[in-house]
Amino acid sequence: QGKVLIILGRTDPIIVETEIAPDAREVLGRENVEVVVLEAGHEVPISKGGEIVDAVWKFWGEGEAGVSKGEVAAAT
Numbered sequence: 001q002g003k004v005l006i007i008l009g010r011t012d013p014i015i016v017e018t019e020i021a022p023d024a025r026e027v028l029g030r031e032n033v034e035v036v037v038l039e040a041g042h043e044v045p046i047s048k049g050g051e052i053v054d055a056v057w058k059f060w061g062e063g064e065a066g067v068s069k070g071e072v073a074a075a076t
Contacts, residue, residue, distance in 0.1 A: 004028055005059040007036045007052055009044035034059060 021035045036055045038048045
């Protein structure tokens with residue numbers, strides 16, 4: 001069973017953490033959802049690219065199989 005990583009901006013007026021996170025956990029199961037909230041608004045993918053990459057690498061590293069940067073680079 002897989003897990004889902006949701007990355008949100010704390011001040012995003014469109015995708016609101018207090019609405020999305022509980023709904024995702026209810027539907028997918030608390031243990032299957034990880035939420036990372038960054039200090040940003042709706043532009044979080046643009047303004048916090050480096051922090052998003054760090055969060056994704058950390059999330060992938062915690063998976064059952066564990067994915068290394070080298071494995072991802074070799075697959076692309």
